[in-house]
Amino acid sequence: MSLRAGFRRWRSHRLPRPTFCRSHSRNMRPRVRNDDPLCTESSPHRRPDPHPFLPVLHVSEHFLVVDKPADMRIDGDAFPVTVERLAQRWLDRAPASLAAQWQPTGMRRVGHVLQPLPPPRVRLVHQLDYATSGVMLLALQRVPAAHAVAAFARRAMHKEYRALVHGWMLGGRIGTTIMLTWPIQACADDFRMQVGKRSAADTDATARPAITRVQLLAVGTCAGVPVSDVLVQPETGRRHQIRVHLQAAGHGIVGDATYPTRPDETQRFPRMMLHAWRLHLPATLVHQFGLPQTLQAPLPVEFAEMQREVEDRRRVESKCRHVQE
Numbered sequence: 001m002s003l004r005a006g007f008r009r010w011r012s013h014r015l016p017r018p019t020f021c022r023s024h025s026r027n028m029r030p031r032v033r034n035d036d037p038l039c040t041e042s043s044p045h046r047r048p049d050p051h052p053f054l055p056v057l058h059v060s061e062h063f064l065v066v067d068k069p070a071d072m073r074i075d076g077d078a079f080p081v082t083v084e085r086l087a088q089r090w091l092d093r094a095p096a097s098l099a100a101q102w103q104p105t106g107m108r109r110v111g112h113v114l115q116p117l118p119p120p121r122v123r124l125v126h127q128l129d130y131a132t133s134g135v136m137l138l139a140l141q142r143v144p145a146a147h148a149v150a151a152f153a154r155r156a157m158h159k160e161y162r163a164l165v166h167g168w169m170l171g172g173r174i175g176t177t178i179m180l181t182w183p184i185q186a187c188a189d190d191f192r193m194q195v196g197k198r199s200a201a202d203t204d205a206t207a208r209p210a211i212t213r214v215q216l217l218a219v220g221t222c223a224g225v226p227v228s229d230v231l232v233q234p235e236t237g238r239r240h241q242i243r244v245h246l247q248a249a250g251h252g253i254v255g256d257a258t259y260p261t262r263p264d265e266t267q268r269f270p271r272m273m274l275h276a277w278r279l280h281l282p283a284t285l286v287h288q289f290g291l292p293q294t295l296q297a298p299l300p301v302e303f304a305e306m307q308r309e310v311e312d313r314r315r316v317e318s319k320c321r322h323v324q325e
Contacts, residue, residue, distance in 0.1 A: 054086040057297060061104050062144040062289040063137060064091070064122065067297040070133040070271040075124055087122045087138055104141060117141060125149050126157070129240070131257065134161070134276025135297035144289055152237075156282040161232040161242060162299060164273035164306060165251035166261045168219045169228040177215040180245040183207035184238045192258060193240040195248045211235040212245045220310035222302070223268050227254055229306060231277075242274065275300055 052072060058065035068074070068083055075084040104117035120140035125148040128136055139145035151157050170176040183196035185207035196207025211234070218229040228251065232242050243259050246252055252261035255269030262268065279295040286293050 052081050052086060054083065054090060056090065057135065057295065058292065059101055060290060061101075061120070062141060063139055063148075063291060064120075065295050066136050066138065068128055068133055068136045068276070070131055070300070073130055074128060074136070083136060083138075084122050084124060091120055091122070091140075126152050128276055129243075129274075131255075131272035132274045132276060133271075133297075133300060135279050135295045136276070137279060137295065147285060147288070151282050151285060155235075155237075156284075158280040159234060159276065160278040160280070161234070162217075162275045162277045162303060163230050163232055163242065163246065164222055164227045164254040164303065165230055165246050166225065166227060166254060167251050168226055169214075169230060169249075169251045170216050172216075172219045172228075174216055174218065177213060178249075180210075180212040180214060180249055182210065182245060182248055184210045184241060184244055186239075193238070193244050195244060208238055209236060210238045210241050210245065212242060214246070214249075218307065218310045220306050222254055222273070222306045222309070225254070225262075225268070227273075227306060229303065229310070271300075271302065273300075273302060275303065 052069060054069070055067040056064065057067055064087055066083065066087060073079050073082045075082050104120065118141075123139040123142070123145040125137055125139050125145055128134065137148060139148055170178065184193050185196045186192075187194050213233040213235065215231040215233075216228055217231055219226070220229070221227060230246075232246075234241050238244075240258070243253055243256055247256075247259045247261070252259055254261075254273040255265060256272045256274075257266050260266070275297070277297060277299070281291055281293060281295065285291050
């Protein structure tokens with residue numbers, strides 16, 4: 001085999017280049033101007049925390065797993081507080097005894113020379129909406145980032161979200177599961193998304209297939225409003241898919257400023273009640289990089305408060321049944 005043929009074969013087997021590894025990636029740029037009020041997905045009644053805190057769930061020399069707060073951007077040079085900036089600052093300012101956990105130990109090939117791996121730098125491998133909280137996987141080296149991006153691209157990563165939605169979904173039948181299969185397309189006038197036509201034969205060419213599995217976990221109230229606690233498992237990765245599907249089903253997410261259900265959505269609720277709860281990793285990433293099989297972020301306090309209200313309601317109903325008996 002000639003040297004040129006061998007080089008071409010080597011290039012054909014290289015790992016895919018990470019798509020979201022840099023903040024100036026085309027896929028990560030704001031889709032509208034920074035001064036556009038629709039760009040922020042926020043409202044005058046909600047202000048980002050001036051002293052944000054980024055909880056760290058797992059760290060190694062390959063990956064950093066964080067619990068993203070609500071109302072925080074993941075990247076962007078125009079914004080002073082982002083997940084990318086806070087994570088990199090946490091790595092750079094950690095004490096030496098702690099920093100030893102993620103210092104690279106391998107080597108990389110630069111031309112014909114093996115060199116030590118560079119210091120860890122945060123690389124984005126997937127996205128979460130500005131208003132969504134929860135588990136987020138960040139890569140610290142180029143090769144792990146490429147593997148993670150490839151796993152997301154072939155849908156080997158399985159996501160589970162928890163959401164509080166308006167109304168008692170599915171008639172309050174706990175444990176019931178439904179599939180939402182409306183295609184999704186972009187709105188013509190802004191960055192939001194909308195449900196496409198229901199008939200497969202009449203679907204617009206711009207609408208893309210989307211599938212969301214929703215399971216009812218509990219019903220109760222939040223700020224005096226009837227709500228349902230649901231487990232959401234998106235099987236496709238369209239922009240705003242969960243939010244658009246739930247709104248189309250008649251149960252919009254509580255506190256969603258972009259797709260509001262009530263006129264006082266942002267005044268009544270402190271945040272959007274959508275939380276990236278679990279991320280299930282493929283066996284290749286688990287064995288190759290020593291990651292846990294499942295990454296999980298604790299539920300926000302708003303979900304715990306709703307759960308207590310559900311438990312109180314169940315106790316009252318149980319007492320009523322005993323009295324009737």
